[in-house]
Amino acid sequence: MTEPYVKGYQLIELIGHGAGSEVYKARHMRSGDILAVKIVRRGSPHSARLFRQIANEFKVAHKWTHPNLVRLHELVTDRLLLWKFQVALAMEYVPGEPLADGGRLTAAQIADYYAQLADAMNYMHHRGYIHLDMKPQNVLITPEGQAKIVDFGLCTRKGRYNPRVQGTPDFMAPEQLHQGWVDERTDVFNLGATMYHIVTGKSVQMTVTRRLENAHAVPVVSETFQSMNVEVPPELESLILQSCRAAPAERPLTMQRVIERLESIRGRTKTPQMG
Template sequence: MAAPSAPTHIGNYSIVEQIGTGASSDVYLALEEKKFASVAIKQLRKTCQSEPYRKLMANEVALVGKLEHKNIVRLLSAHLDDQSGPYVVMEYVKGVPLDRHQHGDTLLPVNTVISVVEQVAFALQYIAGQGVVHRDVKPENIILMPNGQAKLTDFGCAIPTGTAGEMVAGSLAYMSPEQLEGQPLDERADIYALGAVLYRLLCGRHTFEADSEFEARIAILNFPISPIVKHRQGLPPALVAVIDRALKKNKDERYADWSEFIRDLGEAAHVIRMSDYDVDLYRGFSMSTQSVLSRFMSTDRDFSRSGFSRSSMPDSFGA
């Protein structure tokens, strides 16, 4: 059943339910009439149908219509002059957006996080080769399917490489300094964003601590990121190094391209796979509990999480 606030029909599609909300649009699960095929429809909200928003959607169609990659949600058709409001029809992907796994008590296993980030990196490498910068890489725009495949979606902020777009757009927590300042962008802006996604999915925190949007902007432009070890212990140095380099404020100090990022992330993944150390030992625990675990581990390297789980922890450890 459609939600009370959702339309019952858009064009030749019957609306099943609303499944997402963006800065300027709503996303619905819909059925194409006669074919009964499931699709996702993204339509500009009535309050966001002015010319700048219409231009952004038209730009999305122009850039994304040519993209075909197994880790990118496909755009099937566009209807920019519909009376109810401009909308695009996309492949419906049954899965979970990764913002469901960006908090301390819902974090995914490290190997799953790396697999997802690797897949998205290949998708972003592909679009870079097509002359496109996504400009809004964040957990909400990555869908994890039950079979482990990841899909990158929402190209509403995408721009051609080497341009800045007509307005600064994207999500502040994942913006590179040059994107925040409205400079022309290349793939290094998306590398920064994916580094911030990797950071968030591993520790459940943003790369900076701020109480307001103003403080966040100051932090992005001027202050180093909060060291990930401050929030998550036990990660291999090789993986921490990948994150640190991807998040360099000076784009010339970041990875020069996706090939370098994918190479180093793959090497870090290999270190993790070959290690007999439980890299998920600290996942989901508070820092005070991680400190207790760390002290225990320093005296007993055979210790494993199976022998020290939340169910057996004394209250004094305060997870």
């Protein structure tokens, strides 16, 4: 494999990788700014799909400005050889750890991250898009406690028919699995499933194998947090479990409704200040 190269950038160090992509900490040669650069190269088994996703990511989100959404800077296409090329997405560099690696969190932290992410997704919804792939791995937490959504590859127009199964199985809503109508309530489920995992360490979904064998299988949360020896305020548990209902009509109807309930919950979970 050739050494990684992106025109206009000095690649400093590898900071992440996935199926067919790599993410580098990089310096923009002209401005000196430190950014993150995600590279997708043709030739991997997933390259065609990843090319579509990274192009969609930039097209949809490059003008968004929200404190809890990573800023996208530019899309760079480089031809490495006559028969080989790559696409790179330059974005804001976020020092921090994935939400999935945060360890045990307090109820106040859970409610705070939940509210930050809900506000970011509400911003997206007001601009006509839904995320469709919210999961702990797509969120970075800075040392200051700011949550940042860092991937928009599956974003699509809200209120449309979903023509193919897309998303991450453990966090997908039933309408994603069964190629149904997707809207704000789909993101409400994805975010609720993310917080369920953060609180309990478990998935709201059945196993992938079982769901593929049974076309009518839907996620059912059969255990309360108390039965799993997890202590969170009842109002927070109620919001998470309602957000993970199989039927969209039984979930909060919009992300704004989620935010309003979280505002009340956060007011009761703040850590007391020492006087």
